[in-house]
Amino acid sequence: xxxxxxxxxxxxxGLAVVVFTFLAxxxxxxxxxxxxxxxxxxxxxxxxxxxxxxGLLQTVADTIKLLQKEHxxxxxxxxxxxxxAPLIVAxxxxxxxxxxxxxxxxxxxxxxxxxxxxxxxxxxxxxGILAGGFASNNKYALLGGLRSASQMISYxxxxxxxxxxxxxxxxxxxxxxIVEAQQGWLGAFAIRQFPAFxxxxxAATAEVNRVPFxxxxxxxxLVAGYFSEYTGMRFALFQLGEYAEMFAMAAxxxxxxxxxxxxxxxPPVVWFLVKMYAVVFFLMWMRWTYPRLRLDQLLNLSWKLLxxxxxxxxxxxxxxxxx
Amino acid sequence: MLLLDWLxxxxxxxxxxLMAALPLAVVWALAPRMPYPQKTLTYESGVxxxxxxxxxxxxxxxxxxxxxxxxxxxxxxxxPWAIVFQELGKFxxxxxxxxxxxxxxxxxxxxxxxxxxxx
Numbered sequence: 001x002x003x004x005x006x007x008x009x010x011x012x013x014g015l016a017v018v019v020f021t022f023l024a025x026x027x028x029x030x031x032x033x034x035x036x037x038x039x040x041x042x043x044x045x046x047x048x049x050x051x052x053x054x055g056l057l058q059t060v061a062d063t064i065k066l067l068q069k070e071h072x073x074x075x076x077x078x079x080x081x082x083x084x085a086p087l088i089v090a091x092x093x094x095x096x097x098x099x100x101x102x103x104x105x106x107x108x109x110x111x112x113x114x115x116x117x118x119x120x121x122x123x124x125x126x127x128g129i130l131a132g133g134f135a136s137n138n139k140y141a142l143l144g145g146l147r148s149a150s151q152m153i154s155y156x157x158x159x160x161x162x163x164x165x166x167x168x169x170x171x172x173x174x175x176x177x178i179v180e181a182q183q184g185w186l187g188a189f190a191i192r193q194f195p196a197f198x199x200x201x202x203a204a205t206a207e208v209n210r211v212p213f214x215x216x217x218x219x220x221x222l223v224a225g226y227f228s229e230y231t232g233m234r235f236a237l238f239q240l241g242e243y244a245e246m247f248a249m250a251a252x253x254x255x256x257x258x259x260x261x262x263x264x265x266x267p268p269v270v271w272f273l274v275k276m277y278a279v280v281f282f283l284m285w286m287r288w289t290y291p292r293l294r295l296d297q298l299l300n301l302s303w304k305l306l307x308x309x310x311x312x313x314x315x316x317x318x319x320x321x322x323x
Numbered sequence: 324m325l326l327l328d329w330l331x332x333x334x335x336x337x338x339x340x341l342m343a344a345l346p347l348a349v350v351w352a353l354a355p356r357m358p359y360p361q362k363t364l365t366y367e368s369g370v371x372x373x374x375x376x377x378x379x380x381x382x383x384x385x386x387x388x389x390x391x392x393x394x395x396x397x398x399x400x401x402x403p404w405a406i407v408f409q410e411l412g413k414f415x416x417x418x419x420x421x422x423x424x425x426x427x428x429x430x431x432x433x434x435x436x437x438x439x440x441x442x
Contacts, residue, residue: 003327012331016338067346070354075363076375090343091336098335109331116402117332138365139376146384153391160398168405228366233350237343296441299387303439307394308430311423314401321409322416 015108019097027093027247028240029059035284042288069232074137077229081135086230086237088128093244095121099175100251103261103268107176114175115163118252119156122207125245126152132238133226144225147295152207154302159203161310165196165317166256175252179260190257195313197257199306201282204249206302208242210283212290213298250279386438397426 033048033056040047048055073079098121099114101107111117126149133145166189167173170181182188190197206213222228227238254260254275261268263275293301365372400422408415433439 005330008327008330009334012334013338015331016335017342019335020339020342067349068354069350070356071347071350072358072362074365076365076372087340087343091339094339094342095332095335098332108335109328111328111332112325113402134377136365137376139367139372142376142380146380150384150387153395154387157391157394157398160395160401164398164401164405167402168408171406171409173402173406223366223368232354233346236346240343299439299441303390303430304434308427311427311430314405315420315423318408318416318419322413 016094019108020094023094023097023244023247024240028236028243029063031243031247031280032062032239033059034280038281038284039288042285063236066232066236071234072229072231074229076137078135078137081131082229083234085128085132085135086234086241088131089125089241090237090244091241092121092124092128093241093248095124096245096248097251100248101176101179101255101260102272106261106269110174110176113173115167115173115178115256118175118248119160119163122245122248123152123156125241128241129226132230136226136229138229140222141226141228144222144228148209148226150295151209151213151298154299155203155206155213155306158199158302158306158310159207161307161314162193162196162200162203163256165310165314166193168314168317168321169193175255175260178256179262182259182262185259188257188259193257193317195309196317197253199310199313200253200257202306203302204253205283205286206298208246208249208283210246211287212293214292246283247276247280250276250283253279383441390433390438393429394426397422 036058037047037055039045048058051057051061073082096118098108099111099118101110129148129152130145133141133143133148136142166178169189169192170178172178172181178189186192227235230238251272254272258275258279260275261272263271266274365376367373401419404415404419408419
């Protein structure tokens with residue numbers, strides 16, 4: 001079979017535009033709106049209500065406003081790195097989605113190392129955050145960036161352990177293969193791999209810097225952390241990357257543990273989105289339930305609890321399958 | 324087919340960069356640009372910032388970075404094993420048991436030495 005390269009390049013570019021638009025609209029705009037609405041409801045408020053019906057267009061209005069805002073570059077900053085950092089974060093958030101299967105056949109590319117690829121792309125974000133924090137030449141931003149780096153690398157290990165346990169159970173790293181390995185309700189890896197599921201959820205929350213692990217941008221001590229100096233659309237790109245990453249983690253949790261697109265009656269894509277939004281809702285719920293951890297507590301949780309637990313769980317899974 | 328997979332990844336990275344730069348171009352066209360000394364000053368809660376942020380920071384960040392690199396490299400070895408150990412049988416499991424034990428001993432050592440403490 002000959003490959004028609006120009007055609008494939010055009011197809012890839014088209015898909016990239018579609019996925020990026022999907023992220024900007026569904027993950028960033030709808031995500032921020034959901035976040036504000038759910039935050040409001042949990043605190044007995046109404047949330048945004050005035051722009052559009054029930055405040056639905058609030059984030060659209062915000063985007064239009066941000067597009068007209070001046071880009072302020074602090075004169076003490078490292079201009080090139082300062083400008084590149086938001087782009088890195090946004091692109092890293094996009095690349096995750098290459099291996100997410102929305103339904104049978106509805107995947108950009110079923111890479112044979114899908115899960116490993118996802119982990120690698122998700123950890124690209126830390127480079128953008130560290131670069132942004134460092135280039136700002138601002139004390140809050142630098143502290144935020146450093147905290148973020150130490151936090152994200154610490155939680156990458158337990159997350160890797162959870163991913164490996166799932167890969168062992170399924171015998172493949174391809175995300176499509178893992179979804180197909182989960183048969184029926186009881187076959188979902190959330191049940192058979194429950195400890196891995198818990199480790200993954202905790203580590204994923206920490207990886208995307210969300211409460212209770214939001215130290216990098218702890219507003220009560222670090223202003224806004226690594227993006228203190230960012231204004232207008234560059235700030236929005238950081239937000240886009242962050243929400244894209246959060247939705248990607250929810251999508252990966254759906255794929256690896258909740259049976260992906262599988263479910264009765266409804267079309268596969270609907271099932272996938274329902275499960276993904278359920279995980280997103282869970283993350284937002286956590287935000288208003290737990291107080292922020294201290295940095296030493298956060299690192300202890302990763303290194304002294306999740307990492308040994310992950311290693312032990314790999315051993316248990318290996319023993320169960322081998323014998 | 325493998326080459327095709329990575330072509331997609333490459334195109335995604337390039338197109339993603341362009342798409343992310345698009346709103347920045349819109350801002351360049353639409354938004355005002357009026358920098359003045361007070362505006363481009365580094366933010367420091369409203370006071371004139373003293374010194375640079377590019378100073379020495381605590382060595383403990385490096386410590387965690389080093390421990391991370393060691394463990395991350397070892398985790399990478401687990402990926403190929405996790406895929407094929409079912410076919411390789413019990414022997415592969417016992418081998419990995421030894422490897423993981425060494426890993427756990429390493430973790431215990433770092434723990435005991437206080438590399439995991441946030442002073």
